[in-house]
Amino acid sequence: DPANDVGTFLATLRQLGIRQSLKARGSSAAVARSHWLRELEQHFLDAYCAASARVPEFQLRATWYEAAALMRKALRGFGRSPRSPMPAALAAEAQRCLDLLPAV
Numbered sequence: 001d002p003a004n005d006v007g008t009f010l011a012t013l014r015q016l017g018i019r020q021s022l023k024a025r026g027s028s029a030a031v032a033r034s035h036w037l038r039e040l041e042q043h044f045l046d047a048y049c050a051a052s053a054r055v056p057e058f059q060l061r062a063t064w065y066e067a068a069a070l071m072r073k074a075l076r077g078f079g080r081s082p083r084s085p086m087p088a089a090l091a092a093e094a095q096r097c098l099d100l101l102p103a104v
Contacts (some may be wrong), residue, residue, distance in 0.1 A: 003058055006048060007065025013041045014066070015073055018089045063097050070094035 017037035024030030049058055074090035081087075 001061065001065075002052075003061035004065045006045065006062040007067075008069045010041050010045065010062065010066045011069035011073060013037050013044075014070060014093050015090060018086065018093065022085055022089065060101060063100055067094040067097035070097065 014037070017034040020037075021030045021034045045059060045062060048054070049056075070090050071094045074087040074094065077084060077090060078087035
């Protein structure tokens with residue numbers, strides 16, 4: 001499913017934003033970069049769907065795969081460094097992705 005690849009890429013962008021934010025400890029520059037990466041994430045998804053004539057359902061699948069990728073990244077991060085704030089932040093972002101999906 002191409003949505004898996006897109007979701008994984010989006011998760012990597014989100015992970016980068018989280019990492020920047022944690023390193024800079026909430027500085028205004030870090031917050032600005034984090035917002036920019038979020039906008040880039042949405043712009044990429046919109047442009048990908050428009051260029052490939054994807055149905056709206058594709059965005060929902062990509063969001064689901066993004067949440068799954070964020071959870072995988074959180075689990076790997078926890079295995080490497082259980083005391084790091086990164087795994088919890090990744091898991092929280094995965095939950096935010098899932099919260100965007102319609103209830104079934």
